[in-house]
Amino acid sequence: MTKTIISALDVGTTKISAVIAEVNNDQELKILGVGVGPSSGLSKGVITNIASAIEAIAYAVERAEKTAGISMDSAYVGIAGPHISSLNSQGIIAIADESNPINESDITRAIDSARIVHVPHNREIIHVVPRFYTLDGQDQVIDPVGMYATRLDVDAHVITASSSSINNLIQCIEGAGVQVESLVLDQLASTEAVIEHEELEHGVALCDIGGGTTDISVYLDGNICHTGSIEVGGSLMTKDLVSALKAPHYSAESIKREHGHAIPSMIEHGELIELDTFGMDRKKAIERKYVAEILQYRCEELFEMILAEINRSVNAKMLSAGIVLTGGASKLEGLEILGEQVLGMPVRVGIPKNLAGLSDILHHPAYSTSVGLLRWAIIEKSLSVNKYRGNFSNNFVKKIASVMKIWQPQ
């Protein structure tokens, strides 16, 4: 049985995770090594200090390599942040010989023509995701290969990133001794790890609530409609607690993770928690309900912002499968219940699954991007050697990966 080694690097605002895995002929993913370290030199998804970022990435990579017993030479890398922007574009081509069915090279030409959008000189296209095709200006189809037409239109979602952010990210990763095999937008990777096929079909929004940002992608009828990013994440929730409780960051962070809740009314009156604080006393007992009130305020505001971001592309009411939350901050107790109350739509937390090997740590929403990057690598590599067996749950990503132009180092 042939086994292929693949690796993923998620350079997040709060943590950096490096994962080395093995894939067999049946496309099963076995985790060989995971390395996680605190992030440094990054703010809201953007590198701010190259030297510290290289050191932090190298630390995570080294830990993964030690556990796996092999080196991480190259990796699929996540990219995110407010410098990302997206637009929907149309590509049109003529089919020279209408007696021949449409083939893969026609699809590639159509997508190439959708890439011809005005992109400022300081930005680069990282993904062109086909949404649907139109034959002779009439019939909308998902996969036109084998069909007949004289004109093929493609409606595509084009995602661009700032060239300097891309270059800085690559420089840091290469500085840590790893080649960038492919850059994948964080929320597209997370989608592959936690969203189910049926949710994509009926309409869903993926919201990856990390430390610095909440990265969103919206799907309707199995097609991507929108990607966006909000500069609010778990770090702001912790900051709110620092300021309200007058407590050091480490203390506020552990209170949030261990006792935090998004719904104060679900906490009993008089439930006290002890925490380290600034000032003379150093230790203080506070009502857990009060902590929940502070968190609720920030989370309600975040849900309102998520709703506004979704509504920029489609009416959120059209998303029958609602919202899937993921990312470390989605672990806050009660968050999905608050989400349903505020948004009036279904909300669940997505956690990566179906992993073998040393995968315990990855069964947490903070690792959706890492696991999703590995799944992208499997799909792309299978397709490139024509081995794809079609046994992935998520045809959507297969569709993107089969025709999209992934950014690749020049």
Ligand SMILES: Nc1ncnc2c1ncn2[C@@H]1O[C@H](COP(=O)(O)OP(=O)(O)OP(=O)(O)O)[C@@H](O)[C@H]1O
């Ligand atoms: N149990 C928990 N309850 C509440 N928040 C949590 C919990 N566990 C982790 N978090 C929060 O999750 C956030 C980190 O999430 P994640 O690891 O997904 O971020 P990241 O990928 O480093 O950041 P980004 O995606 O914004 O670049 C932190 O703010 C952390 O406090």
Ligand SMILES: [Mg+2]
């Ligand atoms: Mg993240």
